[in-house]
Amino acid sequence: MSEAVTRTVTTPPGLLASLDPLLREWLPRQRWFAGKGRPVTGFDLVAATELLPATAKLGLYHLLVRAHQPLQPGHGGSEQPGDCYQLFIGVREALPPRLAPALIGHVSRGPLAGRTVYEALHDTRPADLLLEALRTQARVGGLRFERDPRQEIRPGLVPRLMTVEQSNSSVVYGDTFILKLMRRVVPGINPDLELPLALAREGCPRVPPPTAWLVAVAEDTAGSSHTPEPYVLGVLQPFVQGATDGWELALRELAKGEDFVAEARAIGRTTAEVHTALARALPTVTLGHVPVRALVDGMTERLEAAVHAVPALRPYAQDLRSAYTALDDLASEGRTWTAQRVHGDLHLGQCLRSPAGSWSLIDFEGEPARPLAERRMPQPAVRDVAGMLRSFDYAARTADPPQPDWAARCRAAYCSGYAEAAGRDPRTEPVLLRAYETDKAVYEAVYEARHRPDWLPVPLAALRRLASADPT
Numbered sequence: 001m002s003e004a005v006t007r008t009v010t011t012p013p014g015l016l017a018s019l020d021p022l023l024r025e026w027l028p029r030q031r032w033f034a035g036k037g038r039p040v041t042g043f044d045l046v047a048a049t050e051l052l053p054a055t056a057k058l059g060l061y062h063l064l065v066r067a068h069q070p071l072q073p074g075h076g077g078s079e080q081p082g083d084c085y086q087l088f089i090g091v092r093e094a095l096p097p098r099l100a101p102a103l104i105g106h107v108s109r110g111p112l113a114g115r116t117v118y119e120a121l122h123d124t125r126p127a128d129l130l131l132e133a134l135r136t137q138a139r140v141g142g143l144r145f146e147r148d149p150r151q152e153i154r155p156g157l158v159p160r161l162m163t164v165e166q167s168n169s170s171v172v173y174g175d176t177f178i179l180k181l182m183r184r185v186v187p188g189i190n191p192d193l194e195l196p197l198a199l200a201r202e203g204c205p206r207v208p209p210p211t212a213w214l215v216a217v218a219e220d221t222a223g224s225s226h227t228p229e230p231y232v233l234g235v236l237q238p239f240v241q242g243a244t245d246g247w248e249l250a251l252r253e254l255a256k257g258e259d260f261v262a263e264a265r266a267i268g269r270t271t272a273e274v275h276t277a278l279a280r281a282l283p284t285v286t287l288g289h290v291p292v293r294a295l296v297d298g299m300t301e302r303l304e305a306a307v308h309a310v311p312a313l314r315p316y317a318q319d320l321r322s323a324y325t326a327l328d329d330l331a332s333e334g335r336t337w338t339a340q341r342v343h344g345d346l347h348l349g350q351c352l353r354s355p356a357g358s359w360s361l362i363d364f365e366g367e368p369a370r371p372l373a374e375r376r377m378p379q380p381a382v383r384d385v386a387g388m389l390r391s392f393d394y395a396a397r398t399a400d401p402p403q404p405d406w407a408a409r410c411r412a413a414y415c416s417g418y419a420e421a422a423g424r425d426p427r428t429e430p431v432l433l434r435a436y437e438t439d440k441a442v443y444e445a446v447y448e449a450r451h452r453p454d455w456l457p458v459p460l461a462a463l464r465r466l467a468s469a470d471p472t
C-alpha cells in the first residue's frame, strides 16, 4: 500500500470574486445544475483547494461553492442560501482546440487576471491527478482521498469524461474504473457510497464495490450543524466493460417487436438479491400505524405540491389521494410492514447488463431532490419495485403506438423474478404497491414538466390508470 501524501495548500485571496461573473453565466447551463429557471446572483465559497498552482502552465482548483438564487415568486423575492456545487476549475494561458467545449471564460481581474478558466474534468492531466490522489490516498487541504486497501489501482490508466446525460459527472479510466464526481453536494453520509460499501461487505456481487472515494471536511456557514460533517464528493468503482443499460436494451427489443420478459425476470431477481443483502447489512424497522401515517402524509403533500406545479394533474388528484388513504386504512386496521434501506430511484437506466448477461445495479443516491435524511431512511422494499414497474411502462410508451401489453408482460415477469429470489411476491401487497407507484408517477410528472415537457404525457397516462378503480 502506498504512503498517504499530505499537502497543506493555500488559495489566492479574491479567487472566487474573480471567477464570479463567469460562473454566474456558466453554471446554470450545466446539465447537472439543479436550480434551473432561476438566475444565480452570487456565490459563497464553502471550500477551495489548490490542486495545481495557477502560476504553473496548468493550474487546478477544487471548489465547493454555494450558489445564491432568488426564491420563487411569491416568497418575497429574497434570496435563499442555495445549493452547494463541486467544481474543478482548470487554469491555462489559452485553451487548445480540443478543450474548447470546456471553456468557462477569460478572467479579467483578480489573481487569475488574463488567464483562461475551464471545466478541468475534460482535461487529461487533472483527471490523471484525481486518480493518482485516490491511488496514493492523498490529503490535500480539506480533501481526503481514500481507498479500500484490498483493491489495487493501477497507475496511468487513460481517462475520458463520460458524455451521457447524467446528474453528476463521471470519468472512465482505461475502461477499468469509473469515478463519479458528485455535483450538487450536501454534508453527511451519501447513500451512493454508503450502500455499495455495505453491499460489498455482505459480498453481494450485484453492485460494483467502491474502490476509492473522495471526501472533504468543510465548514459551511449556511449549514445548520455546528460540527461539520464531511461531504462525500466522489466514488471510484470498477467499470462494467461493454455494459448496456436496461433502458437502452428494452428500447432496442421493443423496436424489434421482441419481448423483454427474460431480462425483466433477471432484473427482478437482481433487485431482490440486492434488497436481501441490504436487509442483512443495515437495520430494518417495522412500520406500524404512526410511521405509515407519516409516509402517507408525505405522499399526500408531494401530490398537493405536484398539482400546484403541474396543473394537468388536477383532474386525477382526488382519486389519487384514495391510493394513499387506502394504505392508511390498512395500517389503522393493524397491518404492519418491514422497512429497510432501498435503492430509492430504481429504473431501467440504473440496471447494467454485462456482455455475459449478468445484471448490476448502480446509482444509489436516491431521488436527488429529496433531503439526505429522507433518502437514508428505511422504507418498504416495494418502493424500488414500484420504480421498476414504472420504468417498463415508460419504455412501452416510447413505442409508436404504445405497447401496454409489452409493459404488462415485463411487469409480471419482473415481479415473478423478484419473488423467486426474495421468497415474497410484491403483487401480494397491491395497496402498498399502488401507493408507491402513484407517488413515483407524481414525482415523474414534476420531473418531466421541469426537465422534459414532451415526456409529461407518459406519467400522466399512468396517473390516469392509477386513479381508476382498477389500476392493474
Ligand SMILES: Nc1ncnc2c1ncn2[C@@H]1O[C@H](COP(=O)(O)OP(=O)(O)O)[C@@H](O)[C@H]1O
Pocket: 162, 164, 165, 166, 167, 168, 169, 170, 178, 180, 208, 237, 238, 239, 240, 241, 243, 245, 349, 350, 352, 362, 363
Ligand atoms: N460501474 C459502471 N460500469 C459501467 N458504466 C457505468 C458504471 N456506473 C455508471 N455507469 C454509466 O454511467 C452513467 C451515469 O452513472 P450514474 O451513477 O447513473 O450517474 P448519475 O447519478 O450522474 O446519473 C450510467 O448511466 C452508466 O451508463
Ligand SMILES: O=P(O)(O)O[C@H]1O[C@H](CO)[C@@H](O[C@H]2O[C@H](CO)[C@@H](O)[C@H](O)[C@H]2O)[C@H](O)[C@H]1O
Pocket: 166, 167, 247, 345, 347, 348, 349, 363, 367, 368, 387, 390, 391, 392, 394, 395, 444, 447
Ligand atoms: O438520471 P437519474 O438517475 O438521476 O434519474 C432522473 O432522471 C430519469 C430520466 O433520465 C428519470 O427516469 C424517468 O425516465 C426514465 C426514462 O428516461 C424511466 O426509465 C424512469 O422509469 C422514469 O422515472 C428519473 O425519474 C429521475 O429521477
